[in-house]
Amino acid sequence: MQDKHLNRRDALRFGGTAAVGGVAAALTGPAQATPRMRIASLADLSAGFAIDFDYPDGAAAVLVDLGEATEGGVGPNGSIVAYSALCQHMGCLVEYREATKDFFCGCHASRFDARLGGQAVEGPAPRGLPRIALEIDGDDIFATGVDGLVYGFACHA
Numbered sequence: 001m002q003d004k005h006l007n008r009r010d011a012l013r014f015g016g017t018a019a020v021g022g023v024a025a026a027l028t029g030p031a032q033a034t035p036r037m038r039i040a041s042l043a044d045l046s047a048g049f050a051i052d053f054d055y056p057d058g059a060a061a062v063l064v065d066l067g068e069a070t071e072g073g074v075g076p077n078g079s080i081v082a083y084s085a086l087c088q089h090m091g092c093l094v095e096y097r098e099a100t101k102d103f104f105c106g107c108h109a110s111r112f113d114a115r116l117g118g119q120a121v122e123g124p125a126p127r128g129l130p131r132i133a134l135e136i137d138g139d140d141i142f143a144t145g146v147d148g149l150v151y152g153f154a155c156h157a
């Protein structure tokens, strides 16, 4: 059975996780000005596939092809989304679960719905996962911004 989750080391093989260094990220509110960064190519993804990457400024994030059109999704089927992978409760890494199309935090069992913009739907997390803005350019998928405050990152107002 094929593992459908590409971890950070695997993603490096695709050349998609260059470190974003030396840039102070402003992470509050919609459409924050964060660096544009290539994550992967469309050919690297298929339905249910997740790719870990770091964005912005080294923060854990995950790109997922949900396999169905979703609001704000990009790509040929409008099914590709990305979120911060840091739980909004206390910053643990969340894990994408294809069967339920959600992100689960194993620390205190918060759950976030990948089809509902990363909304917190269960557990102690006080808010949803910040969404990573995506852009398709040819066959490449780029991160272009963050909608929300990434856990553990200071606001640079």
Ligand code: FES
Pocket (backbone or CB within 6 Å): 087, 088, 089, 090, 091, 092, 105, 106, 107, 108, 109, 110, 123, 124, 125
């Ligand atoms: S850190 Fe994720 S639920 Fe507590």
